[in-house]
Amino acid sequence: MRHIAIIGSGPAGYYTAEACLKQFGDDVRVDILDRMPVPFGLIRSGVAPDHQAIKAVSQRYEAIALTDSVRFVGKLTLGRDVSVAELLALYDDVILATGAPSDQKLGIEGESLPGVVGSAAFVGWYNGHPDYAGLAPKVDGVDAVVVGNGNVALDVARILAKSPAELDGTDIVAHARERLGTAQVRSITILGRRGPHQIGMGAKELSELADLERAAPVIDTADFLPPESDAMLEAGHRKAVAELRRFAEASPQKSVPIRFRFFARPVAISGAGQVERMTVERTLLGQNGGAVGTGQTYEIPAGLVISCIGYRTPPIPGVPYDDQLGRFANVDGRISPGLYCVGWARRGPTGTIGTNKPDGYRIAEQIAKDQPEPGKKQGRSGLDALIAQRDLDIVTFRDWQKIERAEIERARAGAPREKFTAIEEMVEAARG
Template sequence: MRHIAIIGSGPAGYYTAEACQKTFGDDVRVDIIDRMPVPFGLIRSGVAPDHQAIKGVSRRYEAVALTDNVRFVGHVSVGQDISIAELGELYDAVVLATGAPADRPLGVPGDDLPGVIGSAAFVGWYNGHPDFAGLAPPLDGPGAVVVGHGNVALDVARILAKTGAEFDGSDIVSHALQGLGRHRIDTVTLLGRRGPHQIAMTPKELGELGDLTRATAVVDTADLPPLAEDATLDPGQRKAVAHLRAFAAHPGDKPIRVVFDFFAMPVAVEGDGKVERVIVERTALDKDGHAHGTGETYAIPAGLVVSCIGYRTPPIPGVPYDEALGRFANVDGRIAPGLYAVGWARRGPTGTIGTNRPDGFRIAEQIAADLPGDSGKQGRPALDALLAARKVDVVTFRDWQRIEAAEIAAARDGAPREKFVGVEEMMAARDGV
């Protein structure tokens, strides 16, 4: 019997558990450990609340979780309740699937002013993650600056621009829905260092901006390259740029403007005790497509700055870490004998949710190659005994189903659930309190 511990219950964790089932069959026991009492990681707290179809992938993870040889071990903090070294003594393999939930700093003067928020924190706020439920971002306007030209930046801009009615059917949490309903932001500026051909936005998400009730997307035709150059793009990028061209050709007249500011990078955030403006420098591209400043600067009024420039995996004591790349130091997923990394914890914040599936199978194959036979380690029963001795209040998947049922029962009209935004609330729901 192989005993495998996976740290993190998001897509990378569950795809790896599924891969271990297919690789080892009945000869494996997998424990998926998470510090939260609720599973699914990025699906629950990262995917936009108005993208319910994407969240549906959690049903696949639930099917894995309900099998006999995979178990969810929630409300257990690795590094606090138990160490990586201790897990290594109990399990044949320990797989780090912790994702990259920490924001990269904006890295300009003034980025510590109140009102500068990383996208992980802002997204966590409107998705009800317990770490960020009390964020209270400044939404009194008149402007907001979103730094980045990727899908996360699009999510943030779209959430800021939507009406309350446009959130029908979503699982946005009530505190965010109420806060956004009172906001007075009339301009959301999307800053990107490079041009339309270099955006990391997918066509579907970009197209959603064209369907908003009270907001219009604004693109300056002068920023668009000659139409003939679109032929050099791959089909997906070509479709995305076609949306930008349509926005430029048909400017709308709605109360909120979502402005695409290309060839622009923030160089400072200014204000008297809070964010009041962003200083931006114009950029140009060199022959290799890298952006560099031109020396021309201007100011954008803003009370809120959301930085969507990437993520980092938080270090874990005792695990080699690559500071430059913001992930665990590894070679093709191997960190040390018996210790592996998968998903964003392995490769950094790149790829989609689905990218984690082949990544999980690759790690399962490596574990199989490294563990030819039974090592005699105890795995699950030894973990249970240790956590019980330390009085750790573990949450099982069945417990999570009780929490979920309570969230569904508490949903406002038209919403799939009302998430609990505090760990104590989650634990009370588990206990039927």
């Protein structure tokens, strides 16, 4: 019997478990370990609460989790409860699917001021992640600046802009809905170092800004290249730029402007004990397509700054790490004999949820090549013995189903669930 441990229960973890089942059939046992008592990673805590259709992929992961060959072991922290070395001694293969939950820093003066937060923290706050439940950002009457030109920046801007009624039917947590519903930002600025042709935003995600109740996008037509230049773009990118052009041509009359500022690079944040303004440098496109500073700067008001410029995988003691790329050092997912990584932990924070599926299948094939026959490791029974010896209070997938039922039962009218935002509450529901 082959024994595999996967660290992380997000999309990368479950797609890899699925791939291992197909690769090895009945001759494999997979344990999926996670420090949280609840599975599904960014599906639960990263996907925007108003994108319920995307969250439905968790039903696929549930089908994997309920097979006899796969087990979820929640509330087990790598490094504190068990080490990588111990798992390598117990399992034939250990796969790190820990994602990239840490924010990339802006690296500018003033980013430590109160009111400056990363997207992992802000998104985690409105999605009910226990690590960020106490964030309580100031939103009432402030000018919000969202740094970044990807879909995460769009999610953040859209959630900031929505009215309470527009948040009905979502699983935004109560503390965020109450704060965002009773307060209203004065304006939202989306800042990008390059131009419309270099955005990482999708057309579908952009189109959602057109129908907001109290907010509307505003774009300067001078930021665009001539329309005929769009023909050089890939089809999906061309559609996204077309959405931006439509925004620029419209004349919306709504109370909250969502201003797209292109060719703008943040260089400093300032304020008296709290963020109040951001200094921005005008940029140009360099010959290699990167942003080149012009030396010309200007200030914009900013009572809240949310950085959406990317993520990093936290290092793990004893695991080779690529500090420049912010992920584990690996060659096609192989870190060292018996140790692998998948998803963002392997390639950095790129790609969509679905990108993790072929990634997981490649690793399963690689494992089969590296080790055609499994060793004689203890696997699951060995981990159970260690858990008992250390008196660890783990959470199983059946326990998670109790948590989920409790969240559904406590949902407000029209909402799919009301998430628990504290680990203690989750565990209590699991035991209840």
